[in-house]
Amino acid sequence: MPTRHVINASVSPKGSLETLSQREVHQLSAAGSGSVYELFRQCALAILNTGARIDNAKTILDAYRDFEVRIHQQDRGVRLELLNAPADAFVDGEMIASTREMLFSALRDIVYTANELDNQRIDLSTSQGITDYVFHLLRNARTLRPGVEPKIVVCWGGHSISTEEYKYTKRVGHELGLRSLDVCTGCGPGVMKGPMKGATIGHAKQRMHGGRYLGLTEPGIIAAEAPNPIVNELVILPDIEKRLEAFVRVGHGIIIFPGGVGTAEEFLYLLGILMHPDNQGLPFPVVLTGPKSATPYLQQLHEFVGATLGEAAQRRYQIIINDPAEVARLMAQGLKEVKQFRRERNDAFHFNWLLKIDEGFQRPFDPTHDNMAGLKLSRALPPHELAANLRRAFSGIVAGNVKEKGVRLIEQHGPYEIHGDSAVMGPLDELLQAFVQQHRMKLPGGAAYAPCYRVATAAMA
Template sequence: MAERNEASTMPVVNARIYPSGSLDVLSREEVARLKDASSGGLHDLLRRCALAVLTSGSASDDPRAAQELYPGFDIQVLQQDRGVRIELIDAPAMAFVDGEIIRGVAELLFAVVRDLAYRAIEFDDCAEEQQDSEGITNEIFGLLRNARLLQPADPNLVVCWGGHSINRDEYEYAKLVGYELGLRGMDICTGCGPGAMKAPMKGANVAHAKQRRTESRYIGITEPGIIAAESPNPIVNHLVIMPDIEKRLESFVRLGHGIIVFPGGVGTAEEILYLLGLLMREENADVPFPLILTGPTASAPYFEQIDQFLRLTLGDAATSRYEIVVADPAQVARRMAAGIKRVRSHRIEHKDSFYFNWSMTIPLEFQQPFVPTHEAMASLDLHRGRKPHELAADLRRAFSGIVAGNVKEDGMRRVEEFGPFQINGDPDFMLALDGLLQAFVAQRRMKISGQYRPCYEVVV
């Protein structure tokens, strides 16, 4: 039930909706936590995540834009004898059709409430346990299981990484790769936003329709700092909100059976470094996990520069864990299908589950949240002489800090108050890093629109 509010500068509605399925009931304690507007409560987080979902499809990557457009928006979760009621105040009218909330938007909204309610209780109850590596992995398992994403089916889930700000040729190419994957019965998991996160889902959706596949999964994995800047794209039909970027990254690796990387910016570089940091560890040397970097012909120089940066910093050994395929969507899909077959055989041989990658060793230093303060960014150890996986971990943190300065409210606020983050290390590393970042800026991979103002300074 919805009614339009004409007093706002943007079209808004007030609505009352009743969740179903996994949100039939919440405990009184869960509801109380979601309503708690104090500094330690979850209401502000709920409001920001809900607004991001209700503006699904937005072209902006400014986390403050939606809040400025809908300053009066609020959400209340109410417990009733017969279930849960969600009340929306001054909600974006774009989420409604003829007074009814769009069904897909409603499902994503329920996912937000579900994940934050689970976080409010489960995480607090096992806070001490989560301090070690096994506890954090169990926490991630619990969140994914609560979201009903752990399905004991044959491996077929391909994670697609890439930038939210890509050009039209790259978008169409990513869509073609998704189409080829879909024809081969593969589902898609991305960071849930626009650009390279939407395109493969869109292509797979068409292919699944051609193959008359009706139970397809288009999974979006996000976290509170990102979702406001990268609202879920309309194709996502399973959304899960992880507590932080590190748990988001681990979720991709635990849930997926292989990863394809399309052109992107600092967030994509962060993801590549995270995964290579894991794959280059001795404990993971024999764990198959296909990783393909791909794009159209015009993007070949982009991948050459990424490849050169990885060789310089991590060594030639890093290149053995990925392959680069240019301008051949069908070959990408064939190579990924072959890689997933090896994953399946390995899981059977080692009695590992198809739906959660327990075999991958992910140490605590890859799991602990990195808070990109100016002090933390300046103290990153980006020097020669370190083990490749250790250097990869700190390089990942450097890129993570730039992502925060670009699109996350906390990071943007720090940069506005104290100036750009400073990054320093070995001179040749810094020259290569500066060149890579300047290329991202020149290719407009940092922002969807508007003039980009760097949030970083590379000290060469």
């Protein structure tokens, strides 16, 4: 960890946050609901570290243990007092504008989540209730814009990728921007930054104002993937499952770039949903793409899907190698089909209500050692259910790699054990080994990757 430079400062929102009540301020104070305060403190610290090349939540939290946030209610609104804050978030004593916007976005979302869970207006015990919650949180964040034609392209991929892969994501983003399409990502570095950066140039060339660079994240991963400064709309969902649902509800098409286990998790989540019988015939363009050097990665991911979920899953996406313009053209054409489909069925452009998402994809998965070992990974399961469990397995590996709780569990109890029949575990082990060999599980600046998992093959089911 480099030498720390810290600063004390006082900041106020720029018309982006309504006045908080005394109860809400109390919730966020260290003397009030400690868990809510600590959650906001963690997210605030990650945002203030935007641009830092640190991909481990525990490292950041340990380095700034004396960082404090004090929330003050004033007649004019809210003021945040920051103590021992990372100095890189300031220029000549003034907080960078994008950092300030994201800081108060985090405050907005955490206050909203705490209040919604407290007042129980939404029933989170049902699938529809969870979807309603995601809708209300996005609406509260002013993310949903009725009447705007479908043009939000979600880009998924790794936060730690090669220079060539990063440049390719910028080229794809540039082509999307030239077609006046907006970009939504997980808001961090790597693939989450490149398409946004490229799109800004494409939008500028088209003299397009108001381009949207939407970042969706969650507290458990925000420190590992601190928001990049291009994000102009930040939303913090309470857990990974609601974050993933937000992606597929607000996005109109998805591009998947090279990545590691986090990308595989997202990809399997998406395939599991699209393979549900109720979603047959629902248009949702999906493209896997990368530069020529990423061909082995894309092919291996494609083969893994075929070996575990079958050809039907492979037909839900297209693979395009080293052709950014074709990726953008295909996506633009797919969005026209989405628009026509939703218009015919009177579905909203801004929120995909017709998409069926089973509760199994919505319930938060706690990656304890027992839960990881208890996952059912068998070809005997319906493909969309197997996809859900594979997604959980990858989610646990992500937690063990970068999330504070997961990292600490691995330190205390050793690697996770993942069990399943050989028809699934063989391809899974091959894919994970390939990720390690291609350095897709190695964090920048860290030591050689030590697996946080062990694949245990059982007899064929």
